[in-house]
Amino acid sequence: MTGRLLGERLGRVQFWVIFAGFNLAFFPQHYLGAMGMPRRIYTYPTDAGWTAGNFASTAGAFGIGVGVLLFIVNAWQSLRRGAPAPADPWDGRTLEWRTSSPPPAHDFDTIPPVYGRDSFWREKHGPRRGAPPTASHAPLHVPAPSHWPVMIALGMGIAAVGALTHVSIVVIGVLWTIWGIVRLALEHHRTHAHADQTGVLGLDHRKMAMWVFLGSECFFFGTLVATYLAYKGRSVVGPAPHEILNIPVTTVSTFDLLMSSLLMVLALAAVQRGDRRQARLWLFGTAVFGLVFLGFQAYEFTEFVHQGFTMQQNLFGSTFFVLTGLHGTHVAIGVLWLLSLWVLALRGRLGVADAVKVEIAGLYWHFVDVVWIAIFTLVYLIP
Amino acid sequence: MSDAPRDGEHPTVGTYVRVALVLTVVTALEVGVIYVRRLAPIVIPLLLAMSAAKFALVALFFMHLRYESRVLTFLFVGPLILASGLAVALMTLTGAFLVFGR
Numbered sequence: 001m002t003g004r005l006l007g008e009r010l011g012r013v014q015f016w017v018i019f020a021g022f023n024l025a026f027f028p029q030h031y032l033g034a035m036g037m038p039r040r041i042y043t044y045p046t047d048a049g050w051t052a053g054n055f056a057s058t059a060g061a062f063g064i065g066v067g068v069l070l071f072i073v074n075a076w077q078s079l080r081r082g083a084p085a086p087a088d089p090w091d092g093r094t095l096e097w098r099t100s101s102p103p104p105a106h107d108f109d110t111i112p113p114v115y116g117r118d119s120f121w122r123e124k125h126g127p128r129r130g131a132p133p134t135a136s137h138a139p140l141h142v143p144a145p146s147h148w149p150v151m152i153a154l155g156m157g158i159a160a161v162g163a164l165t166h167v168s169i170v171v172i173g174v175l176w177t178i179w180g181i182v183r184l185a186l187e188h189h190r191t192h193a194h195a196d197q198t199g200v201l202g203l204d205h206r207k208m209a210m211w212v213f214l215g216s217e218c219f220f221f222g223t224l225v226a227t228y229l230a231y232k233g234r235s236v237v238g239p240a241p242h243e244i245l246n247i248p249v250t251t252v253s254t255f256d257l258l259m260s261s262l263l264m265v266l267a268l269a270a271v272q273r274g275d276r277r278q279a280r281l282w283l284f285g286t287a288v289f290g291l292v293f294l295g296f297q298a299y300e301f302t303e304f305v306h307q308g309f310t311m312q313q314n315l316f317g318s319t320f321f322v323l324t325g326l327h328g329t330h331v332a333i334g335v336l337w338l339l340s341l342w343v344l345a346l347r348g349r350l351g352v353a354d355a356v357k358v359e360i361a362g363l364y365w366h367f368v369d370v371v372w373i374a375i376f377t378l379v380y381l382i383p
Numbered sequence: 384m385s386d387a388p389r390d391g392e393h394p395t396v397g398t399y400v401r402v403a404l405v406l407t408v409v410t411a412l413e414v415g416v417i418y419v420r421r422l423a424p425i426v427i428p429l430l431l432a433m434s435a436a437k438f439a440l441v442a443l444f445f446m447h448l449r450y451e452s453r454v455l456t457f458l459f460v461g462p463l464i465l466a467s468g469l470a471v472a473l474m475t476l477t478g479a480f481l482v483f484g485r
Contacts, residue, residue, distance in 0.1 A: 201454055211455045215462030222466030229470070230477040251414050258410065258437075262403040265445050269396055359447075366445045370438045377434035381417055382427055 003102030004082030005089065007074050014070040021063020028053035028060075093121040105145045146187055152180035182340055195353065210360045214367045221371050224326065225378055228319040235314035244309055245380055246300065253296035254376045257331075260289030261369045264338075264362045271345075272355045280345045283358075286365065287338040290331055297328045320379065327375060330368045337361050394444055402444045409433050 032053045037044060044050050087101045098120045099107045115122040159173025188194050197205040232241070267282035301321075304310070311321040341361055344350045350358070413433050416422050422429065443449040448456050 201452065203452055203454060208455065208458070211458040215459050218459070218462045218466040219469065222470050223473070226470035226473040230474050247414065247417075251410065254410060255407065258406045259403065261441060261445050262399060265394075265399045266396065269399070363446055366441050369445075370441050373434055373437045373441065377413065377430050381413055381430050383417065 001102060002079060002082075003085055004078045005085045006078045006082065010070060010074045010077070014067050014074060017070060018064055018067030021060045021065075021067055024060025024063055025057050026060070028056045032057075088120075091124075093118040095119055098123075143188060143191075146184060148180050148184035148187060152177055152184065155180050178336065185340075186344075197356075204356055206356060206360055207363070210363050214363065217367060217371075221323075221327070221374075224319075224323045225374065228323050228379060231315040231319050235316045237314050239307075239309055239313075239316075241316060241320075241379070242383065244304060244307065246303070247380055249296065249300065250376065250380050253293050253300075254372060256289050256296070257293045257369050257372050260286050260293070261366050263289060264365045268355065268358050268362050271350060271358045272352065274352045276345065276348070276350070279350060279358075280342065283338055283342040283345055287335050287342060290335040290338065290365075294328060294331055294335070297324065297331075301325075323379070324375065327368070327371055330371070334361075334365050334368050337364065393450060394447070398444060402440055406437055406440060409437050 032050050033039070035048075035050065035053075037048070037050050044054070085101045087099065088097045089101075090097075095112060095114070096103075096107065098112055113119075113123065155173050155176030155178075157173070158176055159170050162169030162171070162173050199205050199208065201208070263282045263286040267279055267286060270276075270278035270282055309317055311317050338361060341350060341358060344354075413430060416426055416429055416433075442459070448459070
């Protein structure tokens with residue numbers, strides 16, 4: 001990884017320290033368990049006879065810690081003045097040893113010859129059985145290293161810290177994450193190697209991946225709807241669905257979402273025929289209709305809470321808010337997606353060649369629509 | 384039943400608008416039938432049928448499944464059937480399915 005060898009002597013010391021520490025830490029636990037000590041307790045009575053064993057375990061745990069510390073020292077020394085590592089220092093068997101040292105970020109620039117299992121060993125020592133080596137000299141396209149995934153992970157970490165502390169930190173973490181996702185998505189937006197994604201079935205990989213994802217979403221919403229229906233009419237206290245659901249208002253929001261799907265296909269048709277003005281208009285329109293739907297949902301939820309109907313109220317509340325809230329989250333993600341496409345369109349970066357990107361966003365959007373078609377009937381209309 | 388993409392045909396803007404009109408009319412019918420007392424005995428199957436029709440219209444025309452490779456239909460409809468089966472099974476197990484009584 002670094003092109004340097006670790007120190008052999010310190011490495012051996014580290015191995016034995018960790019080996020001894022590990023066994024000292026875990027072996028007494030077998031006896032302690034046989035003596036009746038329960039697992040996963042943070043303290044124990046002093047008169048139970050478990051003290052000596054646990055003391056040994058603690059000493060062993062410190063031993064593991066010292067071993068890890070030795071590794072860190074060894075790695076640090078190796079980085080500073082370690083002997084240069086040759087490409088194949090231990091006469092390796094498998095292909096990862098075939099690359100140079102230190103290896104490039106993605107190991108190989110061209111596909112290496114493959115002689116079967118333990119390919120590199122066979123290449124060096126024979127017999128070279130199996131498939132004939134098919135070394136390809138065509139450049140192998142692998143996305144360049146990006147720091148955006150690290151930024152996304154950091155954003156999620158901040159959101160997680162916020163979940164334990166304060167909701168404002170969650171908002172910062174989520175915004176950070178979304179920013180990272182958008183930047184990662186746009187990083188290779190115009191990379192030529194990404195233009196053609198047609199697979200062996202003659203289908204675009206991205207489109208196929210979206211359909212697979214939508215298939216998994218069927219399970220996601222299927223289980224939520226089933227849970228809602230399974231608990232329907234079983235709440236011990238009120239309100240019941242027919243006492244609180246506002247069908248006329250939801251009918252309007254349903255109509256709004258259906259019409260947003262129409263605008264979405266109009267946007268796709270405009271991008272496909274290269275009509276930039278209409279593409280911008282319909283993409284923005286779809287996002288606005290999505291926002292209107294979210295506004296209706298926010299109004300509905302607020303009304304419910306004012307009437308004392310919350311997630312904790314009864315089984316109906318728990319299942320209703322989880323189902324419709326997660327659907328609303330999907331709509332919100334769709335709106336962000338549509339707005340990012342709209343910004344691309346505004347900057348003139350959404351041409352005919354990018355139609356598949358709009359089509360994939362459209363598939364997601366229509367799926368959100370069909371899920372609402374089902375929810376509207378099953379939750380709101382069926383008495 | 385060919386696996387080749389049927390990219391030759393494409394829905395026109397007119398088709399999209401007609402589908403949206405049908406969706407609007409069916410939604411209005413859905414909301415209408417729940418207020419018709421005489422339809423009460425068949426209202427649930429009626430609503431389910433209309434909802435399924437809307438679902439199919441959006442999937443076939445707006446999501447282009449009608450014009451796409453059957454592979455994509457399989458990728459979506461397969462899990463959809465399994466998920467529906469899962470929902471029916473869950474409701475049956477918890478005794479929520481009125482067909483089986485409580």
